[in-house]
Amino acid sequence: MTNLRQQALDSIRQANHLVFLTGAGVSTPSGVPDYRSLSGVYTKTGMAQPEYLLSHTCFLREQDLFYQFVKQLYHPQARPNSVHLKMAQLEKEKPDTWVISQNIDQLHRKAGSQQVVDFHGSLYDVYCSKCYQQVDAWTYLEDNQHAGCGGILRPNIVLYEEGLEEMAIYQSQQVLKAADVIVIAGTSFKVSPFCQLIYYKSPDSQVIVVNQDDVYLSVPYTMIQEDVVSFFKDI
Numbered sequence: 001m002t003n004l005r006q007q008a009l010d011s012i013r014q015a016n017h018l019v020f021l022t023g024a025g026v027s028t029p030s031g032v033p034d035y036r037s038l039s040g041v042y043t044k045t046g047m048a049q050p051e052y053l054l055s056h057t058c059f060l061r062e063q064d065l066f067y068q069f070v071k072q073l074y075h076p077q078a079r080p081n082s083v084h085l086k087m088a089q090l091e092k093e094k095p096d097t098w099v100i101s102q103n104i105d106q107l108h109r110k111a112g113s114q115q116v117v118d119f120h121g122s123l124y125d126v127y128c129s130k131c132y133q134q135v136d137a138w139t140y141l142e143d144n145q146h147a148g149c150g151g152i153l154r155p156n157i158v159l160y161e162e163g164l165e166e167m168a169i170y171q172s173q174q175v176l177k178a179a180d181v182i183v184i185a186g187t188s189f190k191v192s193p194f195c196q197l198i199y200y201k202s203p204d205s206q207v208i209v210v211n212q213d214d215v216y217l218s219v220p221y222t223m224i225q226e227d228v229v230s231f232f233k234d235i
């Protein structure tokens, strides 16, 4: 383990084309709970599954339930943590460093990362589902109805049953093809199609997984079963 850990740290330091694939575990140290833990209060009642609360069907049929749940996902006071900051610093040192994130909280950008693919969209990009005008997130947090046209507002996040942005997929494929080191951090890497991105990697690239819980991949990888904060402080 110690040896593998050292080798993983060396690989990241020596990488020329570095890609981070990040998930909820990178945001929890900033005090952003993942949606599954937040959905507990709804699922306890037996009324709704976490996937339903963030589905297109829920948005269409139960606007209030959807709105009440989504509002809880906003943590505008959250600040980037040492993991976000380390990734941003690595981008300064190695210009071909990218982050592809499942997180919708914009913390990578707040940390200073510029090459970020928001694979599941962003909570801070809100628009009207009727007239498509953009409004700021603060307006949405006060009311989910668009004052301009009466349409229902929503954040530009990818809901269950909805397709991904073509651009996010294309960009992810391109940066993964070019990567020599890929680091999967703070995610169980089970959510599809995010987890399928790994198939776009070049055969020569090295994959390192840093996560508290074990992760299974069908490509060769180095597993570092460790808290992301403790690992990233040693890079």
Ligand SMILES: [Zn+2]
Residues within 6 Å of the ligand: 128, 129, 130, 131, 132, 133, 146, 148, 149, 150, 151
């Ligand atoms: Zn509108």
